[in-house]
Structures are given as structure tokens and as C-alpha cells.
Amino acid sequence: MRPLRLVLLVVLAALHIGAVGPRPPAGTAGPVTVDVAGGRYRLAAIEPGWPLEACPALGLLTWERTVACTPVAGVGRPEPEARCEADGIDIAEALLAYGLARTTPAASPAYRQIEGVAGVFGRGIWDDQAHWPPWR
Template sequence: MACFAILALLGLCSTEPAAAAGPSGMVAVIDGDTLDVGGARVRLHGVDAPENAQSCGTGSGAVWACGDWVTQETSLRFAGREAVCETVDIDRYDRIVARCAVDGADIGAALVSNGLALAYVEYSRDYAETEAAARAAGRGIWRGEVEAPWDWRRAKRAGRSTSEAAPERVEAGGCAIKGNVSGGGRIYHMPGDPFYGRTKIDTGAGERWFCSEAEARRAGWRHAGS
């Protein structure tokens, strides 16, 4: 015990508990709150994002594919980057529940701040104020109406109607423009275009949603038929 005290005074050991080790490495995005980090499946602590099949309201009675959009935006921000995680728990699906950072910036905080995820207050209130600010600013999913992902999953498990099936037409205000990769290259379909309804978006194949024509053109995509 005396030896430990001397070592501590000399700075050769620490009296502070060590942070829980966690996975680190390149990020692959599974959805808005689940990542593979260095090959380990990680569920981000304290946040909950819309499910891939989930839709949100525009505020004017229409809906848009917000879950798919959130996954896409999370990929654009973090896929292929190096992350360092601190393990908090292991969930019932054997996923590591962790706080993760890229270049020292908390991924969960970035997602909530940009309106890509909600604060999962059942497990942590770390991001509650950040969510309130994103709501007030109308960022991301907060530009309209969103069902809490935990309520969406509960309704789906109970067999009740959910927003799983997105309609073919989406009013302006949602990210409704479909960026499709085909033999004609990278093209986008507007709501009302002849092939809009039958076009399915596969984000794993490099396809994506756009919120405006200007955004699609800036990204190098062309309008179908042009």
C-alpha cells in the first residue's frame, strides 16, 4: 500500500479509474445509430435514429423516407473515417453500446445536433439539450414531423400501422428526389416523373435521396431524360 502511494506521488500510476476500452478503427455505417467500427458492431449510446424503413411527415400532410435519408447522411459524414469508442454496455443483441468519436468529436452529439437522431432519454440525457436546439432550428428530421423510433418499433412489433411504406409522391420540403445509379449513369427522378414510382433507392449501391434539384446537380447528378 505504501509502495502504491509513493508511485502515485511520483506520477508513475494513476488513482483515477481507467476508461472502459472499446473498439476503434474504420467506420462502416449500418444505419443512423449503428456502426461497424474496426469490424465490431456498435450501437451508439444515448441516441436513437429513425429506422431505415421509417418515414416522417413534411408538416403539410405528406411523408418522406427520412430513415433512408438519415442512413445516407450518416454515411456521408462518417463512413470510411477512423473512430475511437468507449464501451458503455452490451445490449440484448450482443452489440457493443458505446460512445464514439471521430477526430475527437462525439458522433452521437453530431447526429443529434444535425437532426439525424433523437436523444434516447430512456438511457441517457446527455443529448437532450442538443436535441432541443436542433428541434428549435428545424434541422434534419425536425423540418416536419417525426415519430420517435422507439414508438415506431413498438407499433411495428404490435402489428399496428406504421410509416414503413413511403408513398410514391412526396411534397416539397422532404428529401423526395431519388438519385438512381443505372446504365445511364447517375440520374435523379423528381416526384411526378414517369419512372419515379418504380425507382427504388439502394444506398448500399451508391444511390441516394436529395432534398432539392440544386443539391442533386451540385453533386454531379443529371435529371432523368435530360
């Protein structure tokens, strides 16, 4: 594992500790967006689990890193959907892995698998679900 990814794992795990409260119903939290080179992109195939938790993690993932986005849908709209990477790390994948986002119906099988692993290990929004209503 590269040192940068290990540091990222530790930082995002620390963010997970402070995550509390029920998650909103699917589709009500709004998109996760990234501003790159004067443009704003929605991260494709994910939505935030807790809106206030995804934002700090997104900042940590992109801070002082080169962010590159490749539009995948909605080109020409104000916020096209894109796959974005920060120094080679897939931002959506990282948010899913730590339970700070969840997949949408348009997600790839790979994203769904990453979300499933986060659920098995009880990360982020998947921690102690017993008291949350079954929105999904």
C-alpha cells in the first residue's frame, strides 16, 4: 500500500469516529460536487450518506493534490457528472470505502462492491444501522 493511501485511510477513519445521527433518505442529500479548473463536476454514481461528513472528507482528499475529472454524463450542463481523481485516487471510491457516500442506481458493480465492503465493516453510515429506518 502506498504511504499516501495509508495516511488517507487513517485520516478518513478518524473522520468516521465523529459521524453521528441518522442518514437522510436516499436522493435527498444532493450531489457531491468537486470544483476543478473553473468548472464544477458532480461525482458520478454516488450521493453523500451524511452531507456534513462527506464535505470534510472531500476537502481532505483534494487538498494540495492534483484533481482531474473526466465527464461521463450531462456534458453541457452546469454540473456534468464525472469520475474524479486526486493524485490518482478515485474520490468517489474513497468516499464509498469509508461509508461517507452511497451508490446510486447508475453505479458500476465495482462501486457497489466497495459500498458493500464498507457495510460489512460498519464504516460511516453503515455503523450501527439498527436504530435507523430502512430507507434503502
